[in-house]
Structures are given as structure tokens and as C-alpha cells.
Amino acid sequence: MEKSELQQWLQEEYRQWNALLAEIGHERMEQSGVNGEWSMKDIVAHLTGWQRHLNNRLTAAARGEPKPAPPWPADLKEEDDINAWIYESSHRQSSRELLEEMDQVMQELFTVVDQLPDDVRIEHIEPAFYLVWLDNKRYLASEFFNHFHDDHEPDVRAWLSQVVEQ
DSSP states (O other), X not given: OOHHHHHHHHHHHHHHHHHHHHHHOGGGTTOSOSBTTBOHHHHHXXXXXXXXXXXXXXXXXXXTOOOOOOSSOTXXXXXXXXXXXXXXXXXXXXXXXXXXXXXXXXXXXXXXXXXXXXXXXXXXXXXXXXXXXETTEEEETTHHHHHIIIIIHXXXXXXXXXXXXX
16 A cells, blocks of 8 residues: 555545534533543543554654653553543643644644655555554554544444434
8 A cells, every 4th residue: 555545544534533523513522421421522632642642653663763651651551541541631621722632643643654655564454444564563553533433433423413403
């Protein structure tokens, strides 16, 4: 697969993501109940936190640097603990701040991918997993979108259809 295909896919996914956020609207971003007690703002923070971690790892690998420390405390190893930390550390931020942070993290991803060599090995696994191979290690370049589609989109869409009907 060509790097340009990955770039186009990421841009299209981001366009669709922003269209969904526009459909949700700023006034509903902090409304709880999207996924358990989480609001859409909390989901944005969750996805952004994990994407930041991937960006840092991908950037370091592309530069031939050692794996960087995660953005959360190093003693957190379990996914649920990390998710709780992301929630607690971002919950008091406004949705506007979190959306700006998300946009920054996504722009960092686009930059990292743009700076990869044109002949970088990219593997496409159906339906939409894109693996970037650097030094015989693979990195899921589409973590943000894959995780959203697989684990959160059904809840978000169900919640959105309920609130729109009200």
C-alpha cells in the first residue's frame, strides 16, 4: 500500500469524524449517557489520550529513538486504569479545550505520517486497519478511528438518535 492511500484515508476519516461532531453539536458535548456515564466530551478525551500515546511512539520509532514513556503515570498498566486516569485528568476541561487538543493531536498524526519515507511499509488489513512498519515493529496508525468505530460508534449513534428524537 502507498503512503498516500493512508494519508487520504486518515483525512477522510477525520472529515467524517468532524461531521459527526457537528451533528452532535457543541450544546450536547457534555451531556452524559453516551457510553455509560461518559459524555461525548469524555469519549473525545479518551480517544485523544490513546492517540497521543500512539503519536509519541510512532514519532520516536520514525526517528530511531527508544520507546517514549506514556503520557499517563508509568505505574498504570491496565487499560481500565489508564482510561480512568484519562477521564479524571480531562473531565474538568471544557469541551472546547478538548476539541482543540484533539485537533492538535490529529494534526500531529498527519505530520508524522507525512514525514514517513515514501517507501515505508504500510499494511492494510480489512476492513480498515492500517499498520505502519518501522524497524520490524508495527504501529496501528488508525487507532483513533478504529477504536471509535469498533468500541464507541454504536453507542454514540444510538445516543444521538435518542437525543435528536427528544
